[in-house]
Amino acid sequence: MRVPYKYVARRVVYLIAVVWVAATLNFVLPRLAGRDPVMERLIEMSGSGGRRGEWITELAESYREWAGLNEPLWQQYVTYLRNMLHMDFGRSMMNRRPVLDIVSYALPWTLGLLGTTTILAFVIGTVLGAFSAWPGASRLVNAFVPVLMILSVIPPFIIALILIDLLAFRAKLFPLAGVYTPSRYIELTSLDFWLDVLRHAALPAISILLASIGTWAMGMRGMLITVLGQDFITFADAKGLRRPRLFLGYAVRNVMLPQTTALAMSLGTLVANATMVEIVFGYPGLGSVLERAIRNFDYNLIQGCVFFLILGIAIATFILDLIYPWLDPRIRYEKV
Numbered sequence: 231m232r233v234p235y236k237y238v239a240r241r242v243v244y245l246i247a248v249v250w251v252a253a254t255l256n257f258v259l260p261r262l263a264g265r266d267p268v269m270e271r272l273i274e275m276s277g278s279g280g281r282r283g284e285w286i287t288e289l290a291e292s293y294r295e296w297a298g299l300n301e302p303l304w305q306q307y308v309t310y311l312r313n314m315l316h317m318d319f320g321r322s323m324m325n326r327r328p329v330l331d332i333v334s335y336a337l338p339w340t341l342g343l344l345g346t347t348t349i350l351a352f353v354i355g356t357v358l359g360a361f362s363a364w365p366g367a368s369r370l371v372n373a374f375v376p377v378l379m380i381l382s383v384i385p386p387f388i389i390a391l392i393l394i395d396l397l398a399f400r401a402k403l404f405p406l407a408g409v410y411t412p413s414r415y416i417e418l419t420s421l422d423f424w425l426d427v428l429r430h431a432a433l434p435a436i437s438i439l440l441a442s443i444g445t446w447a448m449g450m451r452g453m454l455i456t457v458l459g460q461d462f463i464t465f466a467d468a469k470g471l472r473r474p475r476l477f478l479g480y481a482v483r484n485v486m487l488p489q490t491t492a493l494a495m496s497l498g499t500l501v502a503n504a505t506m507v508e509i510v511f512g513y514p515g516l517g518s519v520l521e522r523a524i525r526n527f528d529y530n531l532i533q534g535c536v537f538f539l540i541l542g543i544a545i546a547t548f549i550l551d552l553i554y555p556w557l558d559p560r561i562r563y564e565k566v
Contacts, residue, residue, distance in 0.1 A: 241548060319533055323530060324526050379444065386507050
């Protein structure tokens with residue numbers, strides 16, 4: 231199906247507007263906290279480095295000038311938007327490294343973990359939920375329903391703590407934290423290195439998968455049970471259609487649109503859950519970086535991390551919005 235230019239242009243405008251509003255909130259909210267990141271950082275440095283207290287005021291002025299925090303708020307906002315367009319978020323107040331370098335290192339780990347687990351959980355949960363709702367499902371499939379119900383209400387970080395205790399601390403089958411063994415030489419072409427990375431990523435991925443699969447399965451099961459009582463299913467069954475076609479072409483296809491909509495609406499929650507899991511496992515993704523930035527009240531690093539999370543969620547929602555007509559032929563771009 232050809233996508234009209236006007237429709238895509240309108241959605242791109244919406245995407246830009248969403249990113250701009252979110253970026254503005256990202257600028258304003260940290261400054262409403264009433265904390266002075268420069269003074270807090272200098273007090274910490276004076277306590278650990280033995281600096282005399284009378285130097286702090288002079289250093290604070292110099293530090294604010296370096297960070298651009300001595301300018302009027304509106305000018306800081308204009309500078310922030312201009313730098314954002316160039317993907318320049320300044321330097322971290324903690325270690326003065328460029329924010330983009332820090333985010334560029336952490337982003338692939340988050341994309342790999344969250345992207346893989348989200349797709350797998352959505353597919354597996356949707357399939358399990360569909361089969362568990364279909365009349366005549368096997369006892370094995372029905373036996374999973376109580377387990378899925380329990381998993382759907384447990385936060386991923388709770389599952390993560392349980393897995394750490396059982397599989398990492400007691401059974402010692404997986405590492406406790408990190409992304410690879412520190413003593414191992416980083417060789418991107420080495421199979422042993424990537425197997426070590428997979429071992430470290432196994433527990434975070436399983437934690438997110440278990441919680442997400444239960445959520446998608448229960449949502450799919452509930453919607454499919456509702457659809458099975460509709461007249462068009464009864465009519466298709468009375469026509470003598472084969473069970474696989476009735477299941478896939480009539481029942482499942484009609485609930486994939488709301489299931490996909492639920493995926494788009496829950497992307498923010500998925501990112502928040504993945505952030506908590508990364509913190510629990512010390513996984514070097516955006517979640518761990520953002521947690522350290524918030525703890526140290528690092529304006530620039532907070533803005534950089536949140537911006538890329540917002541941008542990722544907005545682009546994913548934009549893509550899901552474009553594929554709606556492929557999921558449900560009743561939707562037409564011209565009528566939107």
